[in-house]
Amino acid sequence: MSMIESHLLSWVIFLPLIGVGLLLLLPRRNDRMARNIAFVILVLDFLLSLKLVIGFEPTAALQFVERKTWVATYGIDYHVAIDGISLWLVMLTTFLGPLIVLSTWSAVTERVREFMIFFLVLQTAMMGTFCAQDLVLFYIFWESVLLPMALMIGIWGGARRIYASVKFVLYTMVGSVLMLGAIFYLYHQTGGFSLAGVRAVNLSPLQQAWLFGAFTVAFAVKVPLFPVHTWLPDAHVEAPTAGSVVLAGVMLKMGTYGLIRFSIPLFPLAAAKYAPWLAVLAVIGIVYGALVAMVQRDVKKLVAYSSVSHLGFVVLGLFAMTSESVVGAMYVMLAHGLATGALFLLVGVIYERRHTRAIKDFGGLAHVMPLFTVAFMIATLASVGLPGMSGFIGEFLVLLGSFKSSSLPAARIFAAVGATGVILGAVYMLWMVQRVFFGRCDNPDNQGLRDLNLREICVLVPLMILMFVMGVFPKPWISTMQPSVDALLERHVERVEAHVAPDLRTVWLSREEEQR
Amino acid sequence: MQGLFFYLFGTVAVISALLTITRRDPVTSAFWLIFCFLNVAALFATLSAHLIAVLQILIYAGAIMVFFLFVTMFLGKEKRSAERPNPVVFGVGVLTVGAIAGGLMRLVRSGSHDFGEVGPEHGTIEAVSRLLLSNYLFAFELTGLLLTVAMVGAVLLARREAKGARATRTPAGAPSGPAGVEEVADA
Amino acid sequence: MPDLQSLGDNLQVGLEHYLTLSVMLFSIGTLGVIFRRNVLVMFMSVELMLTSVNISLVAFSRYLDDLNGHVLVLFVLAVAAAEAGVGLAILVEIFKKRDTVDVDEFRQLME
């Protein structure tokens, strides 16, 4: 056990790969065994990650650090660690893992073994992305997420799955190729790939601008930020339920995590300079995502566009650069993972039974599936940000933080427009809920539908409980995030003020006075 | 004297080369080409490259061109009239080749270099062969191999041609691709 | 014929003359390859191009007083011979098939 103890984080990251090994040894056609192995491994992984939480002290320092030189000649080393920011994203991954696998019991029927293998690889890749502290290691994990996800969409997807998966891969690839170029340039500048190294050398504002642009484009595609979001609805609609949940639940957070871990701290000057532009895109994303979601005919597309809207809040929060807004952004990431994850699971449940996602095919489901309706209602309310549930805390903090942010010009307008997302959210979700659940149940196919079975309930209940707990008692989450976020912001402000070109400084100071 | 010979043989070589590529009948062009090679051999002589001059006549004029004539005869007369390619394509082609020539000429004219004196045995068979069999021994052997392979190839092609006359069985399990491939395999 | 003698003396010929000749022959050969439709003539043009190269080689070896050029010419000769042999053999085969020597007919690669 001591061996696991000392390398806990690596164990948590690479445990799923052991599962992959076991699955490979499996005789050909044994689906049940494949599912069980995957489930057990992921539950084990979750329990192991609980040790991370228990062992984590709420300070800004990097913890559970593991560093071994990997490619000595180029200074690439296997450097893995977590702090307040990445801890809960890792936990979100390990928490959703087993639930997602459990939800595929009756959903994925053919080639189960391969599906599980891809899913376990995906889990490792995502966790690796959140923990990597070395640019090359980060890039490897970042890219290795693409393959399993693309195959999951491509093989087990819906009608236009090939188009969707190719689009998904190409979209992300274009972005991350820019990042790769930037990484090489950084190596050229700093001689190494470690984050600390890059932070140490002060780059000229022009260099920072270009590098910031490259990194941010790669992350913006993943978020997805407004103009580059069109892959998300297709990917979601065509992906199998489990694929959608992991895509919305965790993979979108990789983009925003990238922003907070790489784009802002590594290039503070450029981040400060372009923050208003990205905040504008974020706010457009919020309103645009909500409006387009309102008119969707396909439930899954509606929820996909709602993700665009929710993550617009995250980006707004990140670039408002106040401690409330960044903590709020982190919180929205977690809450969105739960709420949208649950919504996709529920859509999966109804899709399994009715094999359609068009809203007009449903109606009056509340009569036939009361339990399902209650679960859907709870998930809707969490996603709409009802106070007392997880969504509200995040959105409130983001809007509050951006309202009083000094890094955004006219911060009040940003927050006000962003807050309209709160109304629009209620509009499209409740309108969809009304068309799907209420009214008469006259469609004959809907009359015979079974309500949730025990397995589906076991998948959803943990999510529901967490939605309430995170809404009513957010302290444990916030207190662990707070120190890391504050440290990051202080370093950011200090570096910007140290480097800042005179004009920005005067603008910065004048805005401080106006604040007083 | 050497200059005189150069201009004499040079111009004749160029004219015969031009005639080679312009004659309609391949046989006449072959003859003109042979004549061109003879002139070139003469030029080699003016450059005191005696071995090369002889070889030029022996191999090029003698062996290769004879082979050409043989094949030309073997294939029979092509009555096709060599109509002129359309002017645009012709123009572009000539332009490109002219440009190449112009470029090369810029290089060539970049300085005037006169031939210095050269030892008596320069270009003789002993000197060349001594050099050949010392530094380039390996290359020499390879050339031999190359020629053998070429010969075997030519023989093989010819033999199958002879075999073609009798009904040949197509090898079992050959991929039944589109008709075109089948047809080639038979030949 | 005294002027012939004097003509011969003052007609000094340098390296660049031979190279010019080589370029001219090379260009003619290239034109032959590009414009003649009969494969045989194309082969001949190729041979012509090779000879022009030989001329420049010999000219340079004469100028540099170094026999390497000659050795290279030998190899060129060998290659030319081999190429002519195999080329014509193939040509015969194709002729058996298409009984034409017009190069534009052989467009099977295109489909």
Place this chain on the structure above:
Amino acid sequence: MHESTEILRWIVALPLIGAALNGFLNRRLPEAVVSAIGIGSVAVSFGLALKAFFLLRALPAEGRILHDFVYQWIPVGDLQVDVGFTLDPLSGAMLLLVTGVGLLIHIYSSGYMHSDGGFGRYFAYLNLFVFSMLILITADNLLLLFVGWEGVGLCSYLLIGFWFHEIANSAAGKKAFIVNRIGDFGFLIGIFVIVRALMGHVDEGANILAFSTMAEHADLLAPVATLAGLLLFVGATGKSAQIPLFVWLPDAMAGPTPVSALIHAATMVTAGVYMMARMSFLYDLTPVALSVVAVVGALTALFAATIGLAQTDIKKVLAYSTVSQLGYMFLACGVGAYGVGIFHVLTHAFFKALLFLGAGSVIHGMHHEQDMRQMGGLRKYMPLTFMTMMAATLAIAGIFPFAGFFSKDEILYKAWLQSPALWLVGFLAAGLTAFYMARLMAMTFFGECRAPDETKRHLHESPWSMVGPLVVLGILSLVGGWMGWPEFLGGSNAIHHWFAPVFEHGAAHGVAATEVVHLVEGGAAEGGHSVALEWTLAFLSLGWAALGLFGGFFVYLKRPDLPGRAQQWVSGIPHRLIENKYFVDEIYDAVIVWPIHRLSETFLWRVVDAGIIDGLMVNGVGRFVGLVGQLLRLVQNGLLRWYAYSFATGVLVIVIYVARHYTG
């Protein structure tokens, strides 16, 4: 300066426990057990509330605050928000109101909702509503108040759309939630403005949004007071159905009648008034916001009263009456008389809840017939309902001994002091109120019964579980006003003293306080002249109300043809106008809903998303690459001589490069 106690958290938690029990076990419990849980939890909560109330009374006047800190909710940067409950005279009164009236309505519901499929679900939602309302009232900071604020919005959504098999009901629920959300948007921005103003100056660890902290640092809020006040008022108009966000309340009648009584008459809709009273220290700083509130309140009162005249559905009449009465409350707050506003909240809760429950028992008797034109002469069949509703009608009209007189008259008096124009608008609305209430009573209980005889045979008084609460509320409608017996009539105006400590700080600032220093304290000269003024105003409004009542009865009993002729005389336009609610809904649809839908449907989704971004940029790049591929393919055309030529061009390039490079 405040007493910390554990009792408040139990008062709040009990209904939640009731809701949870009923919620999880609703299918498996018999109706009796469900109603026992539902009613029981509210009853115990009411008992505890009484105990807390008396505990509060025992405290000295200044220190009348009970505080109950539960835990720290959001500890982020400068923002420290806790979950804590306070009970001061204001929230004490509201607490009693919510739990008391809530209890009566729960009892009434057990009768009304008897043998309805979703009995358990109904009580779960009702308990959840009481829980949220209690949070709203007892919250010690603005954010927790906001949690309760949206919680009641959610419960009203659930309860309006309770009978969800009718798509119209759930649509009404959705409309209510969304309009509330629009109001809450303003509320949220208001909170941000306040936090931004206070941030940085409040000592670390203090709960910025706590009412006590905000009151202390009121001077800091001065610059943003108007903006914050107006924004919070936007939230209040959403929740308390004032112009322009009142459209959801009439549709909310789609829910069961006890729901309308509890939520859309007594408690939820008054949340806006309570919030303004709670934030009185802010509103006192901004006369601009106050005047806006007063004007909106007065206009809403008149506007809604006119619509009430022409409604034929009994619940719609009461709904518009509620909107109108809420207008009065906001008028009171607008003129700085928060205490009077809350007093009217209390009295209004009594008689309006009674009216709704009475209407409920009428509908129950008439087998879910809500159209007054099908009713008439029901006083013979439902005497008790008739008598209690008559008491409520007298109360709402403002006839002397009944509750309405004291609170409405006080409001009109305060309005007169602020500006006679406001008083006039209020005065006119009071007349219309009396008139449409008389119309309602005449059409329902008097004249011959127009119901189809099949329903006539089944007409009977409602069971005791329904009539009991009616009687209690009837008594309250009569007695309820006496706690505010004004001085000039020799009363002690107890309610005013009870609220004084909460609103006194307003006077201390002396900004907008128009509190009349009442006679007993020997106020300035202006006090003397006001007694005569009070007498005249009281008589005027009493007479006007009586006239309204008499007019109503006369028109709709003696001369039923008169309304028809009146319509022709006025060429029917005004009548059709008010009958269709000034077409407000249709205007909103045309101006807001339809354009947004059109914008996002055709433009945003089709053109921008599918068209420009996806079509042009993404797939466009794909097609472009394909095109280039096609072009390149032409190069491989199988012509040997073409290949030769391409060799030549290759050589040319090399030659050019070498020539240029080496000649120099």
